[in-house]
Amino acid sequence: MNLIDTKSAAATTTKGHVDVKNFSLSYETIDGSFEAVTDTQIHVKPGEFVSIIGPSGCGKSTLLNAVAGFLKPTTGTVTVDGELVKGPSAERGMVFQQYSLFPWKTVRENVEFGMKMRGMDRSQRERAARTLLGLAGLEAFEKHYPDRLSGGMKQRVGIVRALATGPKVLLLDEPFGALDAQTRVIMQQILTNMWQRLKISVLFVTHDIDEAIFLSDRVYCMTARPGSIKAEIPIPLERPRQQSMMMSSEFLALRRGLMSLIREESLKAMGGEITDLGMQGLNIELQGQSLADVL
Amino acid sequence: MSSSALVRHPAEAEAPAAAAEQAPAVTPPHQTATFGAMAARWYRLNKGRLRAIAVGSISLIVFLVAWHLLTKYRVVFFVRFTNVPSPLAVYDSFKRAIHDPMFLMHVALSCRRILLGFTLAALVAVPLGLVMGRFKLIHEMIFPVSEVLRPIPAIAWVPMAIMLWPTNEQSIVFITFLGSFFPILVNTLHGMTLVDPVLVRAARCLGAREAAIFREVYFPASLPHIFTGLTVGMGVAWVSLIAAEMISGQYGIGYFTWEAYSLVQYSDIALGMIAIGVLGLTSSLLIRAIGRLVMPWGRA
Incomplete structure (x- = not known):
């Protein structure tokens, strides 16, 4: 585990090129097929921090799950360093909004999990896990079970656990969505610090505009569904x-x-519920303007 | 809740006051003062438990006194206490039984049957439940059969068991096995359906293959429900065992109880019943203790 070593980390920045091409994904339902994401191209350069923002239900998590390998694209391809993504792997570490730590494992055992799966021996992975936990300021909690930790600590463990296998890309699905505002700001700082040291490609999904700007090199803004x-x-x-x-x-x-871009799409996403026609019945004077302008 | 909160306040107010009084009074004050403070502190922290023990003891004593009075005056009020042995008579036969190798053998045999039947049931039902929860085809194959067999009480299996197994002993163990099998299976299965899919996805992302996911995620995630199943299964195992021993047995604490009735040894009936109660309670406490050992992450 030399991913903490900055010298070799510089060498790894050539890895982790994510390329999503002509991507679309639809689900089959009783009413026919339902298109979640359509005609999408994104890419993440090695070592780049890229965010995806968009109104809720726009399919940004769907896109991230396809990069992780949990969902198969209906059309198009997802490649990492030229290799087609066929399923989840330790190459693409993922951090979930719901923390998703194993409650029956201590903090250190959680961090060790990926290395254990790779067959690394106990003393080696113990040392690596300790170093990584130290980096996240969690050394003192290595023997705690997750239910003793605060939300911010849990998510730090989640990030460290995903990084411990030395993935090419780190995927984060609204990781700070469940945290309070103060904790979120601190976590953003911690994440940028770690990212800067490890120089790993990051794909970050959020609906928080400030968060996306503060963290990213580049931000993709998505339209409402599809x-x-x-x-x-x-x-x-x-x-x-x-x-x-x-x-x-x-x-x-x-x-x-970004605000105005998102706002437009959020209104579109809500379009089914509030329309000019629907508002007429409520006797609201629009004075010839369209509803979107009034709102 | 509110009453215990009300009770706690005066103790809290007293303790610092007592410590403050003692500290200046005694010349080498530290040891005695800290001991007093520590005792007060221990008392405050364990107050709830002490209270539960006190109330529990009182209610047991009340039960014994009521039993004693009801039998002493041979009360007949819908229920007849004419032939019911008094607690003292039961205590006498307990004193006799504890030195009686026959009685001890009955107890030991019942314990052995439980141990065999229950362990076998756990060894079959837990893996079966895990596999059924993981693989749809196996679930679809086994679930309908188990649903038909499940409502049949273990006692109804007695004649069939006697036909199936060459010895009486084997059929009694089989009945015990059946009694605990279904609660364990159903709870394990239930635990499997409640495994958080996000944890499975997290494991996949960390490079875990099917076998590792099973071992590291599904199994530990289901453990709390497996232990619920084991506790319930242990209870049903005793129910089934006693019934089987009464019907088809020679030996065993259930047989002892039934035999006492046939031999008009009334105090032995109560002794047998109490022995069954104590054994059942001990075994479920044992399972709970093992559960706490195996699952250190759960809050006690």
């Missing part, structure tokens, strides 16, 4: 990122831009 890429926004903010940057004019400009 999801596709509406815009691709580079984030030219310098690194390392500081909390204070969130007040800078550059940050706020990016935020405004």
